[in-house]
Amino acid sequence: MSVTAPLGFIAAGVAAGLKSTGARDVALVQNLGPDFSGAAVFTSNRAKANPILWSQQVVGDGIVSAIVLNSGGANCYTGTFGFQTSHLTAEAVADGLGISAGDVLVCSTGLIGVGGQDFRDRVIAGVRDAIPALSADNGHEAALAIMTTDSKPKEAVVAGDGWSIGGMAKGAGMLAPGLATMLVVITTDAKLTSAQLDAALRSATRVTFDRLDSDGCMSTNDQVTLMASGATGIVPDLDDFAQKLGEICDSLAAQLQADAEGASHEISIEVVHAATEDDAVEVGRSVARNNLFKAAVFGNDPNWGRVLAAVGTTKAEFDPYAIDVSMNGVRVCRSGEPDAPSESVDLTPRQTHVLIDLKVGEATATIRTNDLTHDYVHENSAYSS
Amino acid sequence: MSVTAPLGFIAAGVAAGLKSTGARDVALVQNLGPDFSGAAVFTSNRAKANPILWSQQVVGDGIVSAIVLNSGGANCYTGTFGFQTSHLTAEAVADGLGISAGDVLVCSTGLIGVGGQDFRDRVIAGVRDAIPALSADNGHEAALAIMTTDSKPKEAVVAGDGWSIGGMAKGAGMLAPGLATMLVVITTDAKLTSAQLDAALRSATRVTFDRLDSDGCMSTNDQVTLMASGATGIVPDLDDFAQKLGEICDSLAAQLQADAEGASHEISIEVVHAATEDDAVEVGRSVARNNLFKAAVFGNDPNWGRVLAAVGTTKAEFDPYAIDVSMNGVRVCRSGEPDAPSESVDLTPRQTHVLIDLKVGEATATIRTNDLTHDYVHENSAYSS
Incomplete structure (x- = not known):
């Protein structure tokens, strides 16, 4: 169901031959109205792919x-030819749908630098195949078609209250601030x-997708649409509506975290009394990005010294020698x-909780990340992605 | 020779039982004068170990x-007891030497949180053993005693011109800006x-140790002294003198890079026309810290898309769509x-060169880093350090 759960x-x-496996690789979602309201947030990377430039x-x-x-x-770093491809795709x-190309968003994901003539031909052929397949029953097929290294x-x-929100997402690596390697489509039949x-x-992504920092x-x-x-x-x-939208974003972010490339732990870094x-976000993110800490969690080692060394690199307000750190409930x-x-700390469960008490103020934030594992290195060294 | 190569x-x-292997673990270097000039630069981490607080x-x-x-x-995060230990060590x-404790620098390296009574007792016993062993012939023994996960x-x-500079260093992981997990001692008999x-x-470390960003x-x-x-x-x-000091810092930084934990490539990221x-430093460092790029180099994959994605996260002046990237001489x-x-790119040699041409100005900088390997994950997950 997902994006087709809401009415309209x-x-x-469909499979257009972009994936060497022959799996589905082109997804299409149409809004039948009567309203056609839309909003999107985009990567804050200054190197933006052509579909991002188009969709903006x-x-x-x-x-x-x-x-x-x-x-x-990804149709990124493919020059003006690549931008024309995004335009031609729209x-x-x-x-095919009898609408304006100026109302059609385009998203691409995969290897940077891929976006030549063959890519263009296959995407456009995929669009032509997708149009007759459009159905309220095919939300799941669309969710399958946007997967890359996602395992599910x-x-x-x-x-x-009489309306609903549906969503689908992809993303497995390169999950970081200002979004992640994620494409997300969310629909609602509310007015x-x-x-x-x-x-x-913006309010929902700020505290969900923006706080997922896998690697x-x-x-x-x-792009989150x-x-x-x-x-x-x-x-x-x-x-x-804002609350329900937050719930769906939170659910999708948790699914992305749980399926992050090669991860063996889902780590929640909760910073309190900032x-x-x-x-709180800066401190949490600094720990989330510390390779030594992430490798220690992989090894089930509650190495709190690496947590504090990471905290010490931030500009946040705190006394480095007043901080408490707990791991899975043990201070x-x-x-x-x-x-x-x-x-006394058991780090063997996949769900790992790190609590950092800065003892300064009343603000809090939680950053989600993953551990650094052999499988992460393997997935990102053995295959181009 | 190293630190004892210069006169004076x-x-x-010596081995004081701090390392479970029984290897040497306490080093002492004395300046016999006639001058006793000294300078040091310290970690910019706000979480500073007790020996840093003492030495400052x-x-x-x-x-x-x-x-x-x-x-x-490391005698870090060990409270006032730990600070007293640094003081008592001095x-x-x-x-033992008939000098003032206020003229004795202290450095520690190892696991954060280690610095209790047993640690104190062993360090001080080590100092007492080291004093009679002091000799102009024992510079190499001192270099051995500061090793942690260093393989050499x-x-x-x-x-x-009639004078010399000698140096020793340790450091194998946690190599990053504002120094690294490094202890460096440099001596000279010049006046x-x-x-x-x-x-x-400061001038020498800014372009050598400060531009080594292993992980x-x-x-x-x-501490670099x-x-x-x-x-x-x-x-x-x-x-x-400045040039020769730069040479020795560059040599030691290269040795640190070559022995970084688990690394299979020494990567030089040269940013030109910034x-x-x-x-130039911001761009180089952003690439040096990109796990996806580092894993790709481990896999001998010239994944330039990951380079550009990392460049795009910086605030440096450039047009993301005007950049050239070369790897090992191939654009x-x-x-x-x-x-x-x-x-057409061969990434199998350990020495890897990435050239990023921003095409904006005339500034340049080179950041040294390493690849992200299975051995890095293993060393930092299987053992506490």
Whole structure:
């Protein structure tokens, strides 16, 4: 179901030969209206892929009729030819659906530098195959078609008061701030303006996808899109909508974290009593990006010294010698000195919780990351991606 | 030889039981004068180990008579007891040598959180054993005693015009900006004031140790110390001294890079035509810290897309679509588009050169790093360090 759970959306996922495996690699989602409100957030990487450059133009007027996504090639650093490919892809969707190409978002994911004539031909052929396959039953096929090194599709549905939100996501590595190597499509049949969608989406991504930092690497192709059909005719309570949207983003972010390349632990780094939320995020992210800490978690070693060494590199407000650190509920460092012995911490469960108490203020934030494993190195050295 | 190559220095390296292997773990270097000029640079990590806090006080007056270093425990996050241990260690040196404790630098390296009574007892016993072993012949033993996961000692000697400079270093992981997990001791028998030493040392470390970023992790215990005995009575040409000091720092930094934990490639990331040197450093460091790029090099995969994705996360001045990237002499990306095929790049040699041409200005910088390997993950997950 996922993106087709809300009324007014149809989808398809087809195989266009972009993936060498022959798996589905082109996804199409159409909004049938009556509203065509849309909003999107994009990677903050300055090296933006051609589909990002295209989509940023499209979403400017807040009207989105369809979104087409491909795996098997990022169409990034492929020059003006690559930008024309994104444009032609949107045109192919528009021609087939009788809509304007200026209302068609484009997303690509895969290897940077892939986006030549062969890529273009296959994507456009895939669009032509996808159009007749569009159906309210094919949301799952669309979720399958956007997978790259994902081991499973990511989907979620949340019910509101007479309306619903559905979403799909892909992403397995390069998960970092300002989004991740993620493509996310979220749909709703509630009645909302594009400005309302934009505000709700930015608010939700800020505390979900933006706080997932699997490997510190920021993608060139990230895009999180929210589309509203208004098909239920129901204008939702905005706070209620924001909460439900937050839930679906949180679910998809957790699915991305759980399927991160090669990971054997899902680590939640909770920073409490920070002076500001920005401080809490900076501290959490610094620990999330510390390879020595991440390798220690892989080895089930509660090496709190590596946590504090990472905290010490930040500009956040704190006294380095007043901090407490707990791991999976055991306080291993109290006021900057050893507390419970390392042997009392069990890091064997996949779910790992690190609590850092800065003892300064009242702000808090949680950053999600993964451990650094042999499988991560293997997946990212043995194959180009 | 190393630190005892210049006239006026004696050293020792003894085994005090801090290392479970029974290897040497306490080093002592004494300056016999007639001058006792000294300068040091310290980790910029806000979480500073107790020996750092001690040594920062000692070096304030520019007079350094001796330096004592231990492996087998970082004495970091060990509270006031740990600071007292650093103080008592300096006192033990001072008592034995008939000098002032306020002129004795202390360095420690090893696991954070280690620094209790047993640690204190062994370090001080080690100092007492080291004092009678001090000799101009024992520089190599001192270099052995500061090793942690290093596979070999790092030593270098450079001859000046009637004077010389000698140095030793340790460091194998946690090599990052604002120094690294490195302890470095450099000696000279030239005649220089502490202010001259300080200026020369900051200038040399800025473009050598500070540009070595093995794994993005910054240590709590880094210290690079320079001591001058003036034993030759020769006042060197300052530019000549600065150049020779740069040579020795460069040699030691290269030795640290070559022995980085688990590395299979030494990667030099050269950024050219940047608007400013700071821009060049920021770009180089961003690439040096990109796990996906580092894993690709381990796999001998010239994945230039990961280079550009990393460049795109910086604030440096450049047009993301004008950049050239070459790997080992082959231009794989020209003006942001694919150039020579990846197959034409040979990444099998340990020495790997990445050239990034920003095409903006005239500034340049080279950052040294290593690849991300299975052995790195193994060394940092299987053992606490």
